[in-house]
Amino acid sequence: MRLLFLFFVIYTTDAKLNVDYKVVESNIAEHVGKPYAPDWKDLDTRPLPEWYDKAKIGIFMHWGVYSVPSFGSEWFWSNWKSGDNKSIEFMNKNYPPGFTYQDFAPMFTAEFFDADAWASLFYKAGAKYIILTSKHHDGYTLFPSRRSFSWNAMEVGPKRDLVGEIAQAVRKNNLKFGVYHSLYEWFNPIYLEDKKNLYLTKNYPMTKLWPDLKQIVHDYEPSVIWSDGDWEAFDAYWNSTDLLAWLYNESPVKDEIVVNDRWGIGIPCHHGDFYNCADRYNPGKLQNHKWENAFTLDSKSWGYRRNMALHEILSIDQLLKEVVSTVSCGGNALINIGPTKEGTIAPIFQERLLTLGRWLLINGEAIYGSSPWIHQNDTYNANVWYTCTKQEYDAERPTSRPKPSDVITSVYAVFLHWPRDNMLKLRDIAPYLHTGTYKVQLLGNEGTLNWKISSGVALIPLPDKAIVESKHAWTLKFTQK
């Protein structure tokens, strides 16, 4: 009761910055003790586990046998077999006749792989969750699948349980661990037979897919299942809703688990805890469902490419722009790197990630745990993206989810270009500043900044750039005095 009263007082005195758009109230209460039915209508009512929305930044890793040829992309095997000229030429030039994709597996040695060193890099990068390819479309598993004989990392290649080692190291650093998992396998004969039967038989999902995924869930208890490779068949073939109902109702990760939207034809962008929609999806507008922008630092490939060129790698400015615009519109940023077959992470990727991490040390309060504000991209200055923070809801009452009508404590404007005349011009914050009760701060620097309004645009003189702590992008914080 006292809390309610406090809420009321703050709400009435601090309502000016409040968002007022409609959301679907979560019906967590309704589902207490009642299992989810295996249909999308019911599965869609599950509230998003809160850790995921707060995390904002994840790191994605594409690692596997394709890291050996390390040519073209992680689609190398399929490209080669479907007649891609560059791949064929590459094989003819560099490998003896008769050399198969499987012959690459023993060369996936991972001799320099140190899970703790990777996890410490991810921690320093400011990521809060890590997604690893437990199995890509080639079917090779990075864990000892009991159904993938001599086509898993324990038996051929590293001779190690890569999923297990990374899961453990990541958790030691207090980061969440999740797995990417491809539903289909290009060349799995059991899958291909179902496909030939127009998916009227389900031998592959019954004998391979779900037993494998359940093994993963039991052995590693992932916080995310990032499903992929769904597009050749409907969810009715994959049995996606049964698996999800099991995950949500009974699995050892039922409270924590978060899944994406790639569960069959027509499902992406419509169902799932969060939506990936297309890869590198970044709509630039506020979305009404939690979403994630998955993108790669190497703009040409998710897996490692030995011949990548510097200009093909996202610059720090491009990286920050993706992160900031994504979070401003309610998304999470999932940043992909491809480790090498030796188990190293290319220094250029390390440099980008560590620069991001240093940026987040100063500007992180505008990102982690933030919410979208009323405005996203400033209508006067397109290099500016807004976020806000809201008063914490009552954690003692799990049904009191944060709502858009909650009290806003601060608004943040992240700007990606330093104005040449040291004068930042913003339109969308101006009506709020106008009331005269706002304090404006530049994150990383002491003191407050002045401002004035001219023709509806806020003019904020910035300090001399030489004394500014942040680099590459900067954040103004607006709080009521």
Ligand SMILES: C[C@@H]1O[C@@H](Oc2ccc([N+](=O)[O-])cc2)[C@@H](O)[C@H](O)[C@@H]1O
């Ligand atoms: C993360 C990526 O996911 C898939 O690629 C896709 C899947 C879906 C779309 N899509 O919906 O636009 C685009 C690329 C994979 O084929 C690819 O190798 C990588 O793992």
